[in-house]
Amino acid sequence: MPRTPRPVPRAIKRMSDILIAGGVLMLSAPILLLAAAAIAVRLGRPILFRQTRPGLGGTPFRLLKLRTMRDDCEPDGRLQADEHRLGALGRFLRRTSIDELPQLWNVLRGDMSLVGPRPLLMEYLELYTPEQRRRQDVRPGITGWSQVRGRNLLEWSERFELDVWYVDHWSLGLDAKILVMTAWIVLTGRGVAQAGQATAAKFTGQR
Numbered sequence: 001m002p003r004t005p006r007p008v009p010r011a012i013k014r015m016s017d018i019l020i021a022g023g024v025l026m027l028s029a030p031i032l033l034l035a036a037a038a039i040a041v042r043l044g045r046p047i048l049f050r051q052t053r054p055g056l057g058g059t060p061f062r063l064l065k066l067r068t069m070r071d072d073c074e075p076d077g078r079l080q081a082d083e084h085r086l087g088a089l090g091r092f093l094r095r096t097s098i099d100e101l102p103q104l105w106n107v108l109r110g111d112m113s114l115v116g117p118r119p120l121l122m123e124y125l126e127l128y129t130p131e132q133r134r135r136q137d138v139r140p141g142i143t144g145w146s147q148v149r150g151r152n153l154l155e156w157s158e159r160f161e162l163d164v165w166y167v168d169h170w171s172l173g174l175d176a177k178i179l180v181m182t183a184w185i186v187l188t189g190r191g192v193a194q195a196g197q198a199t200a201a202k203f204t205g206q207r
């Protein structure tokens with residue numbers, strides 16, 4: 001059954017987000033600088049990828065990631081498919097999740113949490129069922145329950161079910177478990193993309 005979040009654990013979650021995100025951001029600064037230099041040399045500018053995503057309650061915010069794709073175009077000017085624009089550097093950054101490190105700034109700003117449903121595209125909001133939209137009842141996360149249960153290898157229906165389950169069963173202990181599981185997944189690179197695709201398949205509103 002859904003539970004009403006208690007204010008004290010939520011406050012502890014927010015304080016933990018700030019302390020952990022701030023600490024990791026400082027420790028990972030050399031990695032970010034090296035990655036930024038590699039992107040500047042191999043891909044050019046901009047270094048950061050910025051995109052509007054839905055946050056808590058569907059409120060838009062600007063998500064930050066390290067850029068991982070080239071701007072290669074077809075003869076007619078259209079961008080090539082993602083799998084053709086994602087080179088060795090981009091694959092490495094994604095496999096190691098280094099491309100996600102700038103989202104620690106989103107956490108510090110309060111746009112995101114360390115743990116929560118992943119922020120998807122704004123255009124998906126109108127495609128959600130009322131049950132699926134409940135994933136917006138909490139701050140989106142850098143990692144989440146669906147991320148550690150299969151990540152992009154899951155079907156959309158499975159991902160949404162896991163996201164809503166997290167909303168209903170959230171606890172500080174569950175967040176700690178997800179963070180530990182995430183560390184293992186980052187080390188193994190499991191579930192970064194679906195077979196034959198550079199990114200997850202587009203959600204088209206299938207119920």
